[in-house]
Amino acid sequence: MKRFTFLVGVLILNLTISGCLTDKIDDNKASQPEEYEWVDDGELVIVTYDVYGLTDEMLEQFENESGYEVTLLKLDDAGSVLDHLLQHKGQQVADIAIGLDNTYLQTAIDNNVLWEHNAMLQNISESALLPYDGPLAVPFDQGYICLNYDSDIVDGVNYTVPESLWELTEEEWEGKVAIPSPETSSPGRAFMTATTDYFSTDSDNETEWTDWWSAMSLNDVIITTGWSEAYETRYTGGYGEWTDGYVGDAHIVVSYCHSPGVESWYNGNWTKSAALDIPKASFHQVEYAAALEGGNLDSASAFIEYLLSPEVNSKMPIENSMYSALEGYDLPEENGYLFHSVVPSEPAVVSSATIASNMEEWLEMWNKAMVDA
Amino acid sequence: MPEMNIRLSNSCALLAYTLLVILPLWLALDRLIWVAGANPLDWYSSLEQNYVSQGVIQFTFIQALTSTLATLAIGLPIAWQLGRYKWPFQSFTKAILTMPFVMPSIVAAMGFLHIVGRAGLNIRVDDSTWFTTLIIAHAWFNMALVIRFCEPVISTLDPRLEEQMRLLPAGSSKTGRFRHLWAPLLAPSIAAAACMTFVFSFTSFALVRWITLGDNTLESVMAGIGSSAGIEGYMISRNEIVLGSSMIQFTILLLSLFLMSWLQQKRQSLLPQVSEEVVKQSNPKGWTVIGPALAFALSPLIAVFWASFRIRNTDSSGTHYTWETSGWEFAFSSSNSMTSAWDALYNSLGYASLTLIIALPLGWILAQTILDVEKDKPRFARFLDVLTMLPFAISSVMIGLGVMLGMIRIDAEFFYSFWPTPALAHVMITTPFVVRIMLPALRAIDPEYDECGRTLGISKWRRFFQIKLPLLRGSILVAVIFTLAMSLGEFGASWVVTRNSDWTTLPIMIDSLRAIPYNNSLTAPAACAVSSVLMGITLVLFTWAEKFRPSRDGGMF
Secondary structure, three states: OHHHHHHHHHHHHHHHHHHOOOOOOOOOOOOOHHHOOOOOOOEEEEEEOOOOOOOHHHHHHHHHHHOOEEEEEEOOOHHHHHHHHHHOOOOOOOOEEEEEEOOOHHHHHHOOOEEOOOOOOOOEOHHHHOOOOOOOOEEEEEEEEEEEEEOOOOOOOOOOOOOOOHHHHOHHHOOOEEEEOOOOOHHHHHHHHHHHHHHHHOOOOOOOHHHHHHHHHHOOOEEEOOHHHHHHHHEOOOHHHHOOOOOOOEOEEEEEOOHHHHHHHHOOOOOOEEEEOOOOOOEEEEEEEEEEOOOOHHHHHHHHHHHOOHHHHOOHHHHOOOEEOEOOOOOOOHHHOOOOOOOOOOOOOOOHHHHHHHHHHHHHHHHHHHHHO | OHHHHHHHHHHHHHHHHHHHHHHHHHHHHHHHHHHHOOOHHHHHHHHHHOHHHOOHHHHHHHHHHHHHHHHHHHHHHHHHHHHHEEOOOHHHHHHHHHHHHHOOHHHHHHHHHHHHOOOOOOOOOOHHHHHHHHHHHHHHHHHHHHHHHHHHHHHHEOHHHHHHHHHOHHHOOHHHHHHHHHHHHHHHHHHHHHHHHHHHHHOOOHHHHHOOOOOOOHHHHHHHHHHHOOOOOOOHHHHHHHHHHHHHHHHHHHHHHHHHHHHHHHHOOOOOEOOHHHHOEEOHHHHHHHHHHHHHHHHHHHHHHHHOOEEEEEEOOEEEEEEOOHHHHHHHOOOOOOOOHHHHHHHHHHHHHHHHHHHHHHHHHHHHHHHHHHOOOHHHHHHHHHHHHHHHHOOHHHHHHHHHHHHHHHHHHHHHOOOOHHHHHHHHHHHHHHHHHHHHHHHHOOHHHHHHHHHOOOOHHHHHHHHHHHHHHHHHHHHHHHHHHHHHHOOHHHHHOOEEHHHOOHHHHHHHHHHOOOOOOOHHHHHHHHHHHHHHHHHHHHHHHHHHOOOOOOOOO
8 A cells, every 4th residue: 555655656747847847938027026936934045146235244234134044056157147147036045136237237127037126226427327227137236348568578668558549459468368258257257348349440441350369369369267367366566476276377367447456455465466458348247137027126125225235335346346426435545455456448339229239239240240350 | 487577677777777877978979070070080189289188197197106116016015015914904904995996076175285285394396296196196006006916916926935935046136036937927916906096196286286386287278178079160270179088088088998897817926825814924024114104194194184274364464274173164064155064064965865776776777787698699798898997987077978968968957956956977887896796705605505495495685685695794794885985075077067065065065165266264174174084984885895805805805
């Protein structure tokens, strides 16, 4: 008899599993708050990459103040966060996504994986709202992507400080420039986006942005999987020389315009790294927190409010090495953080809509430019 | 009635194996093909047409081949010295030299990073330094294979055979004896060791991820882009790359499996064997090999422990290192965005126990099933044999992707909030090993014991506990320890399966600590502190396993 019960059990288990195998993806998700269907389960599941601003103390404080229990799903990078949302379309496991930037956000919006939050917010800076000002995502930090150079080596004598991107395709820079791949890294993607603007507005009408990348490819540009590998392993101007896996073959790297400031902050007001302010070769990056379809809207909104509270958000420069998204909080002046950081005079201008509708094609064009060069 | 019970347990084990191991992989494959299309040629050409995976096939093969050669170059002299001569603390020496094989690869990666890196010997020059480091690390990892495969052959050959060779014209010189005696004798064992080394280097992930940052193997490419696989109409080339990579890996691993089973048959030596005691003489000169070998085997482990106490201080006056325990404190407190090492330790131990509870009975019953059906249905037994070996041909990253895509297809919400989920990958990886360890042990039991017991009227359960279990004790313990060690050190699959912060294991924590940019100079020492913990546990398990190892099995484990 027991055996019979067991067999029936196995049979039922089998049926339930195979019953669940059909892909239930409902494309017509509710997009109006009134139609949202969800339950407040007292939990907040955050999907993010390693955003270091989310410290344990901070999460604990939120748990204590709000009563929600927080779980983190950590992915490798910002791109993986978008991948995760798309993979779980219609069956999201998290309530909030933290770390999508303005090169990824619109794709998430177009795929209907985000919900309008109901957080009460104020004092968000105008610049942070520039790329996206809607109800589906809230900026929580920002910064500019820039080329950085090692001023000890690129001193105007041994190497000339470049004034245009084309200069980097010259022999002098062969194998000396490190760029994180736009395919796998968000700073890399932001920089590639900047080049689309840079070369469409330059005086040279003959060449496209892909020509520059091809020329860079021929000039042995170092393309890395992520920002850390470009900055820590390849770049000679930063703290990378203290890391074990350091190679140190690049004197120019794509990083943030305020990276030299961060260097200085950690080194007690000293750095040899400097940001390069080439017009249209920098890109304003904004990172967002967004409530997810089908998730706990209340806990997500509560966390957004918490993240954007002056107390938490003002710490972004220290905790997350990024600018605050709030008005009136600049980088700290201590240890030369502010002094060594550059605000680019003329960043590239590419609208979020343009980015979203072109990104996949751009990546294909980039890939082709690099491989065929 | 007992017959029925056996059949039922066999069928249940098969069913469980299919559900736990085969189903997720099948679902993942199905999903990938649904997105990428079912044209293997497209998958393959995608590897060269995409910047992210260009040159990866070449790099994977070159590093695997070079690693294999380096492993043989380092391993063979050690195996020769160990096999031919007497050493003080013989089993201890041998244990140290074979220990690297069970060390988690992430610990080895940390060790070699520190030896070569700034805080260690500071011998970094350029990319080639790191390529060489990778090769040496692979050799460190796999030299145990050469020792395990070759040493028993050398140590048990009747010395009279060599004496006889000396008298023959072809064997009068050293080279002659090498060509006509040792080379043909050792060839199958060397080939088997080379084959396994090639496989492990080919699918290397943690070492490649941390040591050769600029270069990828098929395994690390899959891990890197796997997150965007399986989404309809999105980044289709990524799906093709994943499919292409796993297809190549699967082919290589499958070929190696067949080669191995063929070589294993060849290794069943028919030459006269004697006890080690007869063969071995002492050889003081041999220390020039064994001494450095011991240092080599231990150095990455010492480096990891050492580096966990070295803290860097950089300010305008320069950089200096101090001895502190703050790395350990940092790892064991939870003051950053990471769970503390205590949580990681509990998770690791929890998953290892869970894996053991599932994989050991499952593997055992599967082995028994294969044995049971062998007499009546040899073909079906052969099929089962291959089926249980299948996960061997699937790399751990592929298994991780299988679990990830599989759980999305079944019930994502449930699996993400279900703490035991990562153990599924561990079960998939360890079960085949349990089958491999238990099958020969079960086969070796003479059925007459059981029949005698039955004739004497001893009950089924007493026969099991008093006859079968004591006979299997050694193999069960080896399987237990091996399962625990593999689960504790598992990195590739856990890394790919989405990392719920409540699931963080020791290897994953080491990786995350090292990946923190800037924040402070404690992250690298903290990563080494966690590595030291993992290393300690592994060493305890390994020492324990050494006690129960059948003395001259010549197998891998």
